[in-house]
Amino acid sequence: MKRSSENYFDLVYEVVKLIPTGRVCTYGAIANYLGLKSGARMVGYAMNAAHGLPEVPAHRVVNRQGVLTGKHHFSSPEMMQNLLENEGVTIENDQVLDFDHLFWDPSRALL
DNA sequence: GAACTGACTCCAA
């Protein structure tokens, strides 16, 4: 973990930290922006290792379907939903409503 | 020191 200057995890953290409040992003979008070969896999692993990083809003990262797959990894399963709703994102049945409208693409935002 | 697990997505049948 010492030479983490070039690992993909840090890159994922940087992108996730850039997600604006009230917006959500997908694993695939981040992977695509970073040009990861493994695709979304790497992003999911990065999120798993993101524990302890307050600047990494993992609750804003959802799967391709807009479902809160990683909610169970938070302090509480409902904590992720609560955080999103607190930012103005409506969640129903563990799924983001208007996901297409709230979707934030790094490639498009940084364009 | 080595092996297994883990928060996904895409392609093919």
Added chain:
DNA sequence: TTTGGAGCCAGTT
């Protein structure tokens, strides 16, 4: 149309 399998890196045991 739906279902199944493959690919990758880092952290933990």
